[in-house]
Amino acid sequence: MNTLQLKGNWNIAKGKLKQKWANLTDDDLEYIEGKExxxxxxxxxRTGQTREEIEKAIKD
Structure with a gap:
């Protein structure tokens, strides 16, 4: 997988995260790079959900 493909996959993931949790900002999503x-x-x-709930939602 090349850099362009990884960037595209990340953009898709960011879009899905924003759909799931609309109150997330772009700044919040930038933290994924090395700061999971x-x-x-x-x-x-921002959501009041547990870590387990969030991890499950991300995996789904």
Missing amino acids: DELLGRIQK
């Missing part, structure tokens, strides 16, 4: 725990924390803070 911080991103999950931001999602938890």
Whole structure:
């Protein structure tokens, strides 16, 4: 998989995350690059969901 494909896949994932949790900002989603725990924390803070609920939703 090349860089362009990875970037495209990330853009798709960002779109799905924003559909699931509309109150996330682009800044929140930038944290995924090397900061997965911080991103999950931001999602938890904005949505009130548990880490397990968020991880399950992302996997789905």
